[in-house]
Amino acid sequence: MTAKAHADAILNLLRTAPGTPLTVLDGSVPNGTVAPYVLVYFADEDPELPDSRPLDGQSQRYVVRAYVHSVAGNGAMARAVGDRVRSALLDAVPTVAGRVCWPIRREEGRPPERDESTGTVVMDRVDVYRLESVPA
Known part of the structure; x- marks a missing residue:
């Protein structure tokens, strides 16, 4: 449930971005x-960083990375x-039920x-974004 909820939060931010709707896959x-x-x-x-390890030994911090491909017909x-x-x-702070989220970082x-493998030129830019949360 946590993986889906975090992914859905990121996808929702992309799908509701201002301006012309983005096709988000x-x-x-x-x-x-x-x-x-x-x-x-x-x-x-589920990182076990020294500064975030709880005393009871249970993992609480959750990290999801979104590998976002911005695909278009040319570089611009x-x-x-x-x-x-x-x-x-x-810097968006999404809502994930039962979790406290930090701002998203790039x-x-x-x-x-450039990719011409399909016979049509497409340009694929990749950015990696990180969302972290802990239980509310």
């Missing part, structure tokens, strides 16, 4: 999808989609990469 691109779109993959962990448009993603996620960003 969770983990796969359906056939026929036309760029621009945002493709998101998630990875989670991929950067523009990436900027919209950044505006929607960076950990990494890579420039757009």
Whole structure:
């Protein structure tokens, strides 16, 4: 439930971003999808950092990383989609039931990469965002 709730919170922030609605895809691109779109993959962990380990030994801190692909037909448009993603996620504090969330942070960003494997040129920019929470 925690993985789904955190992923849903991030996806909701992207889907409700101001401006023209973003096409937000969770983990796969359906056939026929036309760029621009945002493709998101998630990875989670339960870190045992010395400053966050509870006295009872139970893991409480939860971290999810969103690997966000901003995909468009050229580099400028991929950067523009990436900027919209950044505006929607960076410093946002989402709501996750039963959890206290910290502001979302951007950990990494890579420039757009060209992909012609489908016969159509697309540029894919990847940014990694981190959301952390503890029980409320």
